[in-house]
Amino acid sequence: MKDILIATKNKGKAKDFESIFGPLGYTVKTLDDVASHLDVEETGSTFEANAILKAEALANELNTIVIADDSGLEVDALNGEPGIYSARYAGEAKSDDANMDKLLANLDGVPAEERTARFVCAIALAQPGKETVTYRGTCEGVIANERRGEFGFGYDPIFFVPAQNKMMAELTPEQKSAISHRGAAIQKLRADWDGLN
Numbered sequence: 293m294k295d296i297l298i299a300t301k302n303k304g305k306a307k308d309f310e311s312i313f314g315p316l317g318y319t320v321k322t323l324d325d326v327a328s329h330l331d332v333e334e335t336g337s338t339f340e341a342n343a344i345l346k347a348e349a350l351a352n353e354l355n356t357i358v359i360a361d362d363s364g365l366e367v368d369a370l371n372g373e374p375g376i377y378s379a380r381y382a383g384e385a386k387s388d389d390a391n392m393d394k395l396l397a398n399l400d401g402v403p404a405e406e407r408t409a410r411f412v413c414a415i416a417l418a419q420p421g422k423e424t425v426t427y428r429g430t431c432e433g434v435i436a437n438e439r440r441g442e443f444g445f446g447y448d449p450i451f452f453v454p455a456q457n458k459m460m461a462e463l464t465p466e467q468k469s470a471i472s473h474r475g476a477a478i479q480k481l482r483a484d485w486d487g488l489n
């Protein structure tokens with residue numbers, strides 16, 4: 293089995309990567325498997341900068357090829373918030389439930405046509421001795437008024453995808469990856485990745 297190393301502690305993200313790389317014969321390994329002590333501060337001001345920080349920290353630690361993902365939700369009515377702060381929107385506890393509650397409260401009274409938003413995913417590919425490369429994918433949607441669906445993670449239960457007429461959390465991992473920000477970024481990554489492996 294070939295391994296693919298993702299510098300993440302987020303199990304939901306790891307599952308998204310598995311839905312694409314698993315069928316290609318890869319085993320997805322994460323920080324918990326290889327370097328659980330490593331804690332990288334996300335001090336960058338863009339998704340790309342934070343993805344690079346995470347990927348390079350682990351690549352340097354293990355001297356091997358590493359991928360990292362920094363992602364989040366941009367809500368138009370909130371001037372693009374929570375953006376790169378999506379994980380810590382409601383505090384350092386990084387609770388998905390608290391984050392969704394805060395977002396719904398901040399959008400209270402905002403009509404459907406003004407609740408447009410997008411998921412953004414930046415993936416960084418770090419290789420020892422080479423320049424780190426990034427890939428970006430986005431997915432357009434609308435923030436719903438309440439949660440629906442059991443799949444996925446993060447803000448998926450309140451992110452309505454008009455193209456599917458479903459909440460993101462109502463899509464199976466395979467359906468989500470076919471239309472998601474992460475799926476789009478991974479497709480761009482794969483053009484390079486396949487040349488390396």
Ligand SMILES: O=c1nc[nH]c2c1ncn2[C@H]1C[C@H](O)[C@@H](COP(=O)(O)OP(=O)(O)OP(=O)(O)O)O1
Pocket residue numbers: 299300301302305334361362363364365378379380391411444445446447448460472474
């Ligand atoms: O497909 C998604 N479906 C729902 N929510 C999502 C998605 N993609 C990102 N998100 C949200 C979750 C989290 O609030 C933030 C990511 O923050 P981000 O720092 O990149 O990840 P994280 O701290 O959970 O894990 P880690 O940094 O170890 O990879 O955006």
Ligand SMILES: [Mg+2]
Pocket residue numbers: 334379
């Ligand atoms: Mg993070």
